[in-house]
Amino acid sequence: MVQLKLYRFAGRSEFREERRVSCPVCGGDFKKCRLEICPYLKDVRELLRKVQSSRIVFGSSPPSAFIGSWGYPRVLAGPLVPPIQADTSLMEDYGSWLDLPLQKLVSMRVSMVRGKKPVKIEDARNPSRLLTAIQELGMAYTPTDVELELDKEPVIRPGFKLRYAPTGPSGTVVKAILAENPTIPRVVDKIVSDIDLKASQAIYKLYRSGIGEQHIVRLFSLGLLGLKRWRRLVPTEWSITAVDDQIGRWLRSRLKEYDWINMYEIYQYEAHYNRVTVLLIPGPWMFEVFEVWYRGGSMKIYHDSELPGDPDRYPENVGGAYHALRLPILEKLSEIRRQASALAIAEIYEGWIPLGVWRFREICRRAMKFRRCKSNSLNEILAELGKIIDLPLRVLDESRVLRYHKEQKQLTEFLKLF
Amino acid sequence: MSFRMRLPSADYFSDLMKAVQAVVDEGTFKIDQEGMKLIAMDPAHISLVDFELSSSAAEEYVCEGELQMTVSISELMKFLKRAKKGESLTLSYDEGAKKLELTLVDATGSREKIFTLNTLETVEARSVTPRLSFDAKARVGVDAVKDAVRDSGVVSDYVKITINPDAVVFLAKGELGTVQTKLSKMGAAVYEIEADKEVWAHFSINYLDKIVKPASSLSDEVVMQLSTNKPIKLSFPIPSGRLEYLIAPRIEGA
Numbered sequence: 227m228v229q230l231k232l233y234r235f236a237g238r239s240e241f242r243e244e245r246r247v248s249c250p251v252c253g254g255d256f257k258k259c260r261l262e263i264c265p266y267l268k269d270v271r272e273l274l275r276k277v278q279s280s281r282i283v284f285g286s287s288p289p290s291a292f293i294g295s296w297g298y299p300r301v302l303a304g305p306l307v308p309p310i311q312a313d314t315s316l317m318e319d320y321g322s323w324l325d326l327p328l329q330k331l332v333s334m335r336v337s338m339v340r341g342k343k344p345v346k347i348e349d350a351r352n353p354s355r356l357l358t359a360i361q362e363l364g365m366a367y368t369p370t371d372v373e374l375e376l377d378k379e380p381v382i383r384p385g386f387k388l389r390y391a392p393t394g395p396s397g398t399v400v401k402a403i404l405a406e407n408p409t410i411p412r413v414v415d416k417i418v419s420d421i422d423l424k425a426s427q428a429i430y431k432l433y434r435s436g437i438g439e440q441h442i443v444r445l446f447s448l449g450l451l452g453l454k455r456w457r458r459l460v461p462t463e464w465s466i467t468a469v470d471d472q473i474g475r476w477l478r479s480r481l482k483e484y485d486w487i488n489m490y491e492i493y494q495y496e497a498h499y500n501r502v503t504v505l506l507i508p509g510p511w512m513f514e515v516f517e518v519w520y521r522g523g524s525m526k527i528y529h530d531s532e533l534p535g536d537p538d539r540y541p542e543n544v545g546g547a548y549h550a551l552r553l554p555i556l557e558k559l560s561e562i563r564r565q566a567s568a569l570a571i572a573e574i575y576e577g578w579i580p581l582g583v584w585r586f587r588e589i590c591r592r593a594m595k596f597r598r599c600k601s602n603s604l605n606e607i608l609a610e611l612g613k614i615i616d617l618p619l620r621v622l623d624e625s626r627v628l629r630y631h632k633e634q635k636q637l638t639e640f641l642k643l644f
Numbered sequence: 645m646s647f648r649m650r651l652p653s654a655d656y657f658s659d660l661m662k663a664v665q666a667v668v669d670e671g672t673f674k675i676d677q678e679g680m681k682l683i684a685m686d687p688a689h690i691s692l693v694d695f696e697l698s699s700s701a702a703e704e705y706v707c708e709g710e711l712q713m714t715v716s717i718s719e720l721m722k723f724l725k726r727a728k729k730g731e732s733l734t735l736s737y738d739e740g741a742k743k744l745e746l747t748l749v750d751a752t753g754s755r756e757k758i759f760t761l762n763t764l765e766t767v768e769a770r771s772v773t774p775r776l777s778f779d780a781k782a783r784v785g786v787d788a789v790k791d792a793v794r795d796s797g798v799v800s801d802y803v804k805i806t807i808n809p810d811a812v813v814f815l816a817k818g819e820l821g822t823v824q825t826k827l828s829k830m831g832a833a834v835y836e837i838e839a840d841k842e843v844w845a846h847f848s849i850n851y852l853d854k855i856v857k858p859a860s861s862l863s864d865e866v867v868m869q870l871s872t873n874k875p876i877k878l879s880f881p882i883p884s885g886r887l888e889y890l891i892a893p894r895i896e897g898a
Contacts, residue, residue, distance in 0.1 A: 482687055510688035533801070534688055536850065626801065633894040634848065636689040640776060640875050640892065 270333040274382065277309050277395055281376050283339045285309045286369035288318035289408070291360050292340055293447045295461035299348075303448075303459055304341030304399050305360050307374045314369045318440055320584040324497040324592065328579065335581075336382070341374050341399035347458040350449025359402045364448040365418060366408030367441055375401040411437065418450045425452030429472045439587075443469045463546070466583065470549035477556035481511050484565045490607035491600045494614060495593035499578035502570065502589045503615050504555060505607065507631055509567040510534050511559075513552055514627040515544045516571045518617050525617075531626045547572065550583040554591040569627050571615055604631060645711045647675050648736040650704040654727035654748055657735075660697065661724060662858040663880075663887055665717045667693040672714040672766050675737070677707055679885070683774065691851050692890040694774050701884035704734075711739045714764040720744075723759040737763070774890055778869035778877060780807040780839035786860045786880070788833035789868075792825035793852045799823050802894050803849055807870050808842035816849070835865060843872045845893040855889050862887065 277283065290306040308314055316322060317334050326334070343356060353361060363370055376397035413435040417428050428451040432442050447465035449457040460468065486508040493504040514531035530541035530548050541548035551570045559566060572586055598614060601607040608628075612619045622628055651657050664671060668684040675681075679698035685691065699705040727733065727748050734747040748757040792814040796803040799818030806813040812834060814825040827833045855878060859866070863880040870876050873895055880887045 534690075534850065630894075633846075633896060634690065635875075635892045635895055637685060637692055637875060637890055637892045638689050641692075641774065641890075 268329065268333070270337045273309065273337050274395065277337075277339055278379050278381070281379055281397075283307050283309050283374040283376070283380075284311070284405070285372065286311050286314045287338075287363055287372045288314045288316075289363045289366045289368075289370050289372075289444075290318045290338065291364045291444060291448060293459050293461045293465075294342070295463060297344065298461060300344055300346050301459055301461060302342040303345045303357065303360060304343050304396075305363055305372055305374065305402055306338040306340050306394075307372045308338045310337075311371060312369075320440060320588055321591075324585070324588050328498055328581075331581065332579070336394040338394045339374065339376075339380050340394060340396035341376065341402060342396050343399045345459060347449070347460070350457050350459045351454065356399060356402055359404055361448050361450055362404060362408055362410075364444045364450065365410045365414055367411055367414070367438075368409045370408045371405035373401075373403045373405055374399065411435075413437065414441070414445065418445065421454035421457075423452070425456070426472050426475075428452060429469055430476045433473050433476075439469060439473070467546035467549050470546070470553050470587065474549055474553045474556050477553075477560050478511060481556065481559060481565050484559070484563050486510075487562075487564045487566045489600045489602060490604060492598045492607060492611060492614070493593045493596060494598045495589050495596055497589055497592070498585055499575040500585055500589055501573045501575075501615070502551065502586065502593045503573075503611070504590065504593055505569040505571075505611060506555075507567040507569070507604070507627070509565075509631060511565050512567045512627050512630065513555070514569050514625055515541070515548050515551055516569075516617065516621065516625070517544050517547055518571065518573045518621075520573065520575050520616070522576070527621060529624065533626055533630060546583045547586050550587040551590050553587060554594050557591070558594040567627050567631065569622075569625060571617060573616060645709050645740075646736065646738045647707040647711060648704065648734065649680075649699075649702045649706075650732065650734040651702055652732055654724065654731045654733035655729065656862075657733050658721070658724040658727055659858065659861050660695070660882075660885075660887070661717055661721055663855075663862060664693055664695050665721065666854045666858050667691050667889065669718055670714065670716050670764065672712055674710070674712055675707055676710045679705075690848070690892045691855065692774055694886060694888040694890075696886040698884045703732075711737070712766050713737050713739070713744065714766040715744060715761065716764060720761060723761060726757070726759070774877075774888070776875060776877065776890070777871075778874075779841070779871040780843045781837070781867065781869045782807050782812045782834065782839070783836040783865055783867050784812055784827060785833040785835070786856065786864055786866045788825075788827055789866055790853075790856050790860050792827070793849055793856055795825055796823050797849045797853065801849055802846050803852070804844055804846050805868070805870065805876065806842060806844040807837065807839050807868065809837060809839045812837070812868065843870050845870060845873050845876060846896060847876060847891050847893055851891050855891070859887060859889075 285308045287305055287307045292304060292306055294302040296302060308317065317338060323331055345357060349357060363372060377400050378397060380395035380397035382395040414437060417423065417431055429442055443465045445451055446469055447460045447462050449459045487506055488508055491506040495502060512533045517528040519526040528543040530544040551572060555568045599610050601610065608619065664682060667686050671682050671684050673680045673682045679696055682695045684693055723746055728750065730751040731748045736745045742763045744761045744763050746759040793803065796814055796816035799820045799822060800816040803814050803816045810829050812827040816823045829837050859880045862882050865881065867879040868876060873893055875890045875892050878889045
């Protein structure tokens, strides 16, 4: 549990309840889910039929590899390979997914066949032939042709996961061969072969050299980063949060030198039935997330925050979405070299099918490019905020960040300055 | 211009720096014939430390004129952590070279360790004078205050501190419930209360805890000074020096 080790564990009462994730059509019921009726798979039905009739898949992996969390520390690892040979890089490029219709997005991901092989996480240090091939694939940054041989025809399993993008039919891997030499950026090669560099340092270095987050997550999950004796496979869903968190920590540590922004500002963007609204308040860095799920007229709210002087603690209620939302805000503030207190409101509407936390990161990143309004007064900006979100403002009475700004006085109000 | 100071105990200086670090990570010390001083606010302008170590604390003290020295206290702490029990510490600073030299010598004088720390550029900041008047004053055992703050943390982020003629009261309210600590004037934890009426204000537990914890290893008692909805002053009496803090209040329903 890599990301939990970074934090002091919160008390039992703060544990979040299991969030139900389900497809609105079949309700997540295995018996009802059929390839024939699934509206999301309309476009790929033909392709999937073809895939499911053969034990061998040949195609260009975007590149992509998947490590499951089931059975940890003995996990299912393997490459994701679509049965087509083309430029498939879009299949792994979160940044451009916001512009695709949901149905297209699901079809695209589901058309990739997932090879599975039970592997012990420590095996990342001395990989088998198969794992070596997967690791090499993971280091690549352009689509790479892979031949995947399964023990029998792949089967499609229904259901969507909360934290990561959906995957397609899967089967146990017998053999995986890279059909071409992968293109590996020099910096990736250098950092992967540095067995004395800590994983956290490796992540910053890759990030600073402009390596995409997706790529860093892949390297991290395949156990290619860090001190040799600590390298291990990390389930994809945990890796995503670990990488978001580590980059965020690095940006956050440099923020405190910067001056405060001088006005209240609101940023907003929405896509795929998700809306992210960010309120920036002049002040020291602090951050709070309200994650709101609207379902059938009711509303479920998850909420976490970090204030100055708070102990370092895992956001038990919001989970990975917390780090995914924090990163783009830190990126923006670092870019303008300013400090601010941030309140992020993520609203999720009916129609969204759980495809992972990437959409929060990408929507938030877009949001930070669109300033909706700014003001000199907290009350004015809150009134404005009330108009552009569906969350009733009274919910924000719970906000630790807002309460802090309304109540906490500064010494400068009481002392003379010279 | 340069300055040189020898202190009998490196540990003591280390504890002092920990107490300063509770408020600032980087600080400018003003050094003259009388001693070294630092007054600084944290970046959020919520707490302030007023620190002074007078020349009488030193076995040897040499200072020509007035000088300023800016150091990263967390870097300085890395060196001071290397100090062993019973070692003495000599600080010497050369303003031209921008280097602070720390010499640690053990009790028998058989081993000498020299650390050199690069100091930082001094940025002329607005200075503050921590002069405020207060309506009430209480001298209390530091451990009782530390526990009261910690206990309040169970239910809330902040605590209401009240000083009335008979007692000092810490009250925290949260969703979980309330926590109240009452230190009565009759009890052993309260040495003295000077108050004509009841005064109170709310303060962040994070800041209180961060300050009281390191200061508690330097002093057994704390002088709390308070007025209603005004900053609190916490003074920790230390031999030949001054260690005082101010914390800005939170004002409910403002």
